[in-house]
Amino acid sequence: MSNTETAIASAEAHSAHNYHPLPVVVASAEGAWMTDVEGRRYLDLLAGYSALNFGHGNRRLIDAAKAQLERVTLTSRAFYHDRFADFCTRLAELCSMEMVLPMNTGAEAVETAVKTARKWGYRVKGVPDGMAKIIVASDNFHGRTTTIVSFSTDPEARADYGPYTPGFEIVPYGDLTAMREAMTENTVAVLIEPIQGEAGVLVPPAGYLPGVRELTRERNVLFIADEIQSGLGRTGKTFACEHEGVVPDMYVLGKALGGGVVPVSAVVSSADVLGVFKPGEHGSTFGGNPLACAVALEVIAMLRTGEYQERAAELGDHLHRELGLLAGGGAVETVRGRGLWAGVDIAPALGTGREISEKLMEERVLVKDTHGSTIRIAPPLVISKEDLDWGLDRLRTVLSA
Incomplete structure (x- = not known):
């Protein structure tokens, strides 16, 4: 052989x-x-x-990782470390946002976004406890956790993993009318990919993303953009949303943020949204670790040049x-x-x-x-x-x- x-x-x-x-x-x-x-x-x-x-x-990313490997790789979030503040500050600036919640994988970041939207819905919007709804698009791909596959329309991703997590409404991708009709007073967020990658690199109709932005503002609903695949330079802009002049309430990032060296993901939003978390309510042992922050900081520096x-x-x-x-x-x-x-x-x-x-x-x-x-x-x-x-x-x- x-x-x-x-x-x-x-x-x-x-x-x-x-x-x-x-x-x-x-x-x-x-x-x-x-x-x-x-x-x-x-x-x-x-x-x-x-x-x-x-x-x-990539030499810049490998050198950044090697330098950090010699210093400290993990502290857990029980302590601060000297790369954490810079990472959060620089990523927030890149996104024109205020706060960062770091995780490891894309799926973890999506789960974090879901939890954030629900908590915001209960604490800020005033949705009755247990009634929060999130609108998603058909043919989506946001990850493979039990909750995420609960709102997948792909049989391969979903079959045999029930019972499924409730709280999601699925509408056709690119259909603003269907999205508007699905919204209720209990809707806390719309979670979509600006371009659907796993579905076959599907670009929505012109005007769709601005329409989602207008609709979510009108109904006091968070617009969550899953830019795990589409973000960080892939489409010719830092974020795919930029092609239509749209800024969501929340970015979900991953993949390229770790430069192919280490898994790094993050949810980036305003202080009003991510400020709903209090100590102990969400976390990750490895999220925002020194090695991840060192590599991601170099990624952010590379993107800042354009x-x-x-x-x-x-x-x-x-x-x-x-x-x-x-x-x-x-x-x-x-x-x-x-x-x-x-x-x-x-x-x-x-x-x-x-x-x-x-x-x-x-x-x-x-x-x-x-x-x-x-x-x-x-x-x-x-x-x-x-x-x-x-x-x-x-x-x-x-x-x-």
Whole structure:
């Protein structure tokens, strides 16, 4: 057996089969490229679902992590540490908000947002205890905890995990009329992705996000933007909401905030909203740890220059022009997205998204499928135009074959 076959066989034998990875075993990576255990190089057009916006082994992030590793990595929130205040201050400034509640994973941040909205509803809005409702969108993906899958419409994410957590109303994504009709006096928040990633990089209709903002203000409801995948440069802006001039009441952040080095997530909002928490009412042993703060501070510093957002916008325009030429030609049905983020719907006659992903892997390009016929393209923001074009040429080769 080859090194690849041995590693895959061992993983399949001893790890739960909750994922269906492509049959490649990565041993090292740098920038937009990964190398497997056989020494073969692959162009990464997935970037860890946007966790690797700044590329593999980014020197600034690795150096920040190494320096912090030599000092202190964990104190728990029982004590302050010397990176915590800077992290909270700089992230709040980046978001034009006032307060930060740090966690570790995206799902933890979404759970925190849900708890925040409910507590705000009871303490500030005056909703009767136990009656708070949160409106979400169909085809959403916010994580995989028991509460989060309770408001998923994806059978794979939801099936066999009941009984489900109540308190959520699901409306069609992009439908303001349905959202308005779903609102009651007990509605405390609207939780949506400005662009739905797992659903296939679905961009809502123009005017939808401003409409949500207007509606939530009108009805005294919190607008929570899950920017875990769409935020921190991916779409050509710091946040996807910016494309329509919208500032939500709360950002939910993760993935790229940890630079692909450590898991870091956060809920960022106003003092009026996050101020509802008192000591002991919510927490995390690892949330806001020194190592996480050191890496995230470097991520924030990189974003403050605007260069990564500009790069995502410029290369994103090129990406969508090239992908647009494929649409309607028989192999590709539609292309969607914004910035360096695209969903490509493959014609069913050509194969499933999984099959196209496997063929691209043979051409040394790594992407991932979703919802049967769609492949997602989301390279690190540091990718060169030449490498991006090389990957697009491989895509053309696979589609024409």
